[in-house]
Amino acid sequence: MAKHAVLSSGAKMWRSVACAKSELRLDLTLACGQSFRWKETAVGHWTGVMGGRVWTLTQTDDTLWYYIYKIQDTQKEEGDKKKRTDGCLQKGNKVKNAFKADLKKEEEEPLAVTSVQNSEEEEKMLRDYFQLNVNLGDLYRDVGATDCHFKRIADIFSGVRMLRQDPTECLFSIICTSNNHISRIQGMVERLCQALGMPLCQLDQTSYHDFPTLSALAESSVEARLRDLGFGYRARFLQQSAKQILDTHGPQWLDSLREVPYLEARDALRTLPGVGAKVADCVCLMSLNKSEAVPIDTHVWQIAKRDYKYAAGSGQKSITDRLYRDIGDFFRKQWGPYAGWVQSVLFCADLKKFQSVKERSHVKQAKEEDVEERIATCKKAKMKREYNGTVKNLKTEPACHKKAKVSVKREKVV
DNA sequence: TGCTCACCTTT
DNA sequence: AAGGTGAGC
Numbered sequence: 001m002a003k004h005a006v007l008s009s010g011a012k013m014w015r016s017v018a019c020a021k022s023e024l025r026l027d028l029t030l031a032c033g034q035s036f037r038w039k040e041t042a043v044g045h046w047t048g049v050m051g052g053r054v055w056t057l058t059q060t061d062d063t064l065w066y067y068i069y070k071i072q073d074t075q076k077e078e079g080d081k082k083k084r085t086d087g088c089l090q091k092g093n094k095v096k097n098a099f100k101a102d103l104k105k106e107e108e109e110p111l112a113v114t115s116v117q118n119s120e121e122e123e124k125m126l127r128d129y130f131q132l133n134v135n136l137g138d139l140y141r142d143v144g145a146t147d148c149h150f151k152r153i154a155d156i157f158s159g160v161r162m163l164r165q166d167p168t169e170c171l172f173s174i175i176c177t178s179n180n181h182i183s184r185i186q187g188m189v190e191r192l193c194q195a196l197g198m199p200l201c202q203l204d205q206t207s208y209h210d211f212p213t214l215s216a217l218a219e220s221s222v223e224a225r226l227r228d229l230g231f232g233y234r235a236r237f238l239q240q241s242a243k244q245i246l247d248t249h250g251p252q253w254l255d256s257l258r259e260v261p262y263l264e265a266r267d268a269l270r271t272l273p274g275v276g277a278k279v280a281d282c283v284c285l286m287s288l289n290k291s292e293a294v295p296i297d298t299h300v301w302q303i304a305k306r307d308y309k310y311a312a313g314s315g316q317k318s319i320t321d322r323l324y325r326d327i328g329d330f331f332r333k334q335w336g337p338y339a340g341w342v343q344s345v346l347f348c349a350d351l352k353k354f355q356s357v358k359e360r361s362h363v364k365q366a367k368e369e370d371v372e373e374r375i376a377t378c379k380k381a382k383m384k385r386e387y388n389g390t391v392k393n394l395k396t397e398p399a400c401h402k403k404a405k406v407s408v409k410r411e412k413v414v
Numbered sequence: 415t416g417c418t419c420a421c422c423t424t425t
Numbered sequence: 426a427a428g429g430t431g432a433g434c
């Protein structure tokens with residue numbers, strides 16, 4: 001039986017992309033609750049499905065390593081799988097056959113040529129998925145220059161990066177997050193893929209499946225099926241949202257939201273059942289290129305109050321629509337057009353599972369400049385943004401917690 | 415606008 | 426209680 005790849009064993013052909021750990025920390029980025037599809041299958045080795053392929057990723061100081069598994073031929077088992085995968089089968093087979101064609105082609109052509117071609121495409125997929133064109137070092141430096149609290153956290157939690165996920169996978173995973181916690185969501189998403197997604201390959205005892213297609217999710221039998229799998233009231237949201245998308249917009253609709261402005265995409269998503277303000281912002285930020293979307297949950301509200309002395313609405317019991325909008329606008333003013341990325345760093349730093357990261361850095365922290373000095377540095381710093389290749393000069397008065405001058409189109413007040 | 419409640423399941 | 430949504434007042 002095929003096994004999960006391990007870099008140090010030297011048994012497999014790994015490929016690499018130059019990437020410093022300060023630009024990407026796999027452990028934080030893949031386990032902070034934006035994707036639920038990656039598991040640590042060996043120390044520092046993360047295995048998951050991305051772009052219809054099964055990958056194992058690991059990293060050394062300046063290198064991101066990746067290994068891609070061959071898609072297994074499950075032709076013979078299809079009869080058995082038919083019952084289990086019903087809805088997705090039709091489309092799934094087409095995709096699988098396409099994969100098989102690829103594999104066959106690869107065998108026939110000179111190895112070196114296809115290997116280079118594939119590795120170019122695969123490296124591109126990886127760069128796209130991790131959005132490596134966004135310079136995280138610059139973002140951390142610039143935001144840290146105007147926000148001392150962020151700077152303190154960012155020195156410890158470097159390399160926390162937003163993924164650019166497939167919109168369908170992102171939407172339907174995030175719908176599962178309401179009233180829920182990461183470990184349970186992980187199990188649910190795994191069961192969802194096993195039940196409705198196309199099988200890709202099996203490694204050790206684990207079988208990997210692609211994320212279900214919209215048409216698989218839209219089947220009327222899906223709600224009952226997912227209730228059995230422990231999705232609770234979310235089962236109906238998933239099936240109904242898939243059906244609504246296909247019935248009223250078409251299969252390309254979610255992807256097309258990548259091309260429209262943030263507020264438009266967010267409002268479009270909110271018409272779907274199970275999609276409120278928070279889920280819509282998550283999908284915008286994590287799959288639709290909307291770096292200014294800041295998902296606000298009770299946790300982020302605590303951060304606003306505790307670390308940013310955000311007082312408005314503190315008398316309130318829960319996050320009202322009004323408060324949701326105000327906190328988001330507050331953070332966009334504070335952090336600029338990549339506010340969603342900044343929020344994810346602070347969010348990550350607050351997760352219980354990552355508290356050990358802070359402890360490990362204490363020794364290092366003690367040796368560094370003291371707090372007074374850090375604040376002084378903070379005040380002197382200048383602001384210059386260049387994350388996306390486009391230079392945005394945002395000259396702000398250097399001051400701690402000074403708000404960045406950034407215009408994010410304000411929501412219309414109806 | 416803002417509040418409450420039900421909705422599933424697990425810690 | 427929890428990393429939320431939707432419906433009703």
